[in-house]
Amino acid sequence: MSDLLWQKDGVRVDAQIMAFLAGSDVLLDRELLPYDIEASKAHAEGLGRIGLLSAQETADLLRELDVLAADVADGRFVLDDRYEDGHSAIEARLTERLGDTGRKIHTGRSRNDQVLVASRLWLKNRLQQVHAICRDIAAVCLARADSDPALPMPGYTHLQRAMVSSTAMWQAGYAEAFIDNALRARQALDWIDANPLGTAAGYGVSLPLDREHTTQALGFARVQLNPIYAQLSRGKFEIAAIDALGAAMLDLRRLAWDLSLFTTGEFGFVGLPAEYTTGSSLMPNKRNPDVVELLRASYAPVAAARSEIEHLLSLPSGYHRDLQYSKGSLIHAFGHGLAALALVPPLLARMEWRADKMRAAIDDGMYATDRAIELAGQGLPFREAYKQAAEQPLPQHGADPEASLAARVSPGAAAALGLEMLKSRLSDL
Numbered sequence: 001m002s003d004l005l006w007q008k009d010g011v012r013v014d015a016q017i018m019a020f021l022a023g024s025d026v027l028l029d030r031e032l033l034p035y036d037i038e039a040s041k042a043h044a045e046g047l048g049r050i051g052l053l054s055a056q057e058t059a060d061l062l063r064e065l066d067v068l069a070a071d072v073a074d075g076r077f078v079l080d081d082r083y084e085d086g087h088s089a090i091e092a093r094l095t096e097r098l099g100d101t102g103r104k105i106h107t108g109r110s111r112n113d114q115v116l117v118a119s120r121l122w123l124k125n126r127l128q129q130v131h132a133i134c135r136d137i138a139a140v141c142l143a144r145a146d147s148d149p150a151l152p153m154p155g156y157t158h159l160q161r162a163m164v165s166s167t168a169m170w171q172a173g174y175a176e177a178f179i180d181n182a183l184r185a186r187q188a189l190d191w192i193d194a195n196p197l198g199t200a201a202g203y204g205v206s207l208p209l210d211r212e213h214t215t216q217a218l219g220f221a222r223v224q225l226n227p228i229y230a231q232l233s234r235g236k237f238e239i240a241a242i243d244a245l246g247a248a249m250l251d252l253r254r255l256a257w258d259l260s261l262f263t264t265g266e267f268g269f270v271g272l273p274a275e276y277t278t279g280s281s282l283m284p285n286k287r288n289p290d291v292v293e294l295l296r297a298s299y300a301p302v303a304a305a306r307s308e309i310e311h312l313l314s315l316p317s318g319y320h321r322d323l324q325y326s327k328g329s330l331i332h333a334f335g336h337g338l339a340a341l342a343l344v345p346p347l348l349a350r351m352e353w354r355a356d357k358m359r360a361a362i363d364d365g366m367y368a369t370d371r372a373i374e375l376a377g378q379g380l381p382f383r384e385a386y387k388q389a390a391e392q393p394l395p396q397h398g399a400d401p402e403a404s405l406a407a408r409v410s411p412g413a414a415a416a417l418g419l420e421m422l423k424s425r426l427s428d429l
């Protein structure tokens with residue numbers, strides 16, 4: 001390992017203890033490294049602006065940080081356990097290339113605000129991805145609700161046959177859900193869009209750091225002002241981001257549940273694209289919806305990450321090394337969540353509805369509510385209409401699912417889906 005930033009003369013470094021301290025941290029820092037480099041550039045510029053670095057030193061640091069960023073991007077520089085963490089690697093590299101100028105990069109900052117700013121930028125990027133994928137999912141659902149024929153399908157409550165529903169209403173329902181999930185990602189992004197760089201170890205420093213500049217240079221909406229609050233926000237902001245991801249994953253879990261049920265032999269409402277199914281190693285007859293099942297399971301690592309970070313935060317104010325463990329769960333949760341969400345738009349675009357199977361599962365009882373309301377519309381008290389419809393469920397149009405859907409005019413329902421309203425909400429996101 002390269003020299004430790006904090007090594008004191010005469011104190012032995014124990015390998016087992018070092019391994020425990022660092023753990024997989026340096027490998028997790030691979031995720032954060034591009035953002036750490038970007039923030040280091042803003043920090044160097046800020047030091048230049050207050051005269052702590054000469055114009056030449058600033059230019060040299062910026063150039064070497066760009067070279068490092070390019071080396072990281074194309075794999076010429078790989079962060080590994082030669083370093084304690086990504087922060088040490090940046091300083092070691094700048095020192096190797098620029099000598100004393102490299103040793104100046106850490107003036108007025110601490111690894112405590114360094115990890116905060118890098119993870120904040122990472123979080124913003126991941127929330128942008130959640131936002132974009134949720135929009136894509138909503139767009140596919142809306143497009144199909146708009147252009148596919150609205151096929152009748154059974155609507156269930158308690159998994160018991162309830163009322164006639166339609167594929168378009170199902171699709172528009174998930175479209176609205178994912179519009180809201182995109183909105184939630186946007187709101188979480190706005191909420192965490194604050195720059196902690198310049199709060200140092202958590203108590204500020206005796207330098208007039210140009211925090212407005214670093215805020216602007218890094219594209220933050222505002223400065224996160226108080227150094228103690230900056231430390232308090234670590235973990236708290238991670239939870240806010242995970243909750244936004246979790247909202248999408250909760251809807252995905254129910255969507256995947258629907259699909260796994262609808263593809264059973266018993267239901268048979270849906271055919272999945274072949275690549276989304278797998279065979280059995282033993283049973284030659286099987287096509288299994290494994291992908292859909294893993295989409296359903298992907299909520300678990302997200303919920304687990306939230307729980308792990310919440311447990312870590314049982315801490316007094318100020319930096320504590322405990323917080324390092326928030327990185328692994330966070331990266332794991334977003335890795336799982338984004339990979340799952342990314343598979344959804346093509347799945348929804350290509351799955352096929354089986355009109356005949358769905359129609360065959362609609363029985364006469366599913367018109368009873370239509371009939372009760374028809375009778376109530378003729379002036380019968382609803383309780384009386386309800387009784388009569390239980391005896392004789394068919395409305396005037398008879399057992400006709402299309403007619404039932406055409407009459408479903410309450411706003412949002414099958415005959416008044418309001419797709420234009422959903423489209424305009426989607427385009428406003």
Ligand code: ARG
Nearest residue numbers: 025085111112115321323324
């Ligand atoms: N790997 C550490 C973390 O994630 C970086 C900060 C180390 N700071 C310290 N004071 N030891 O929190």
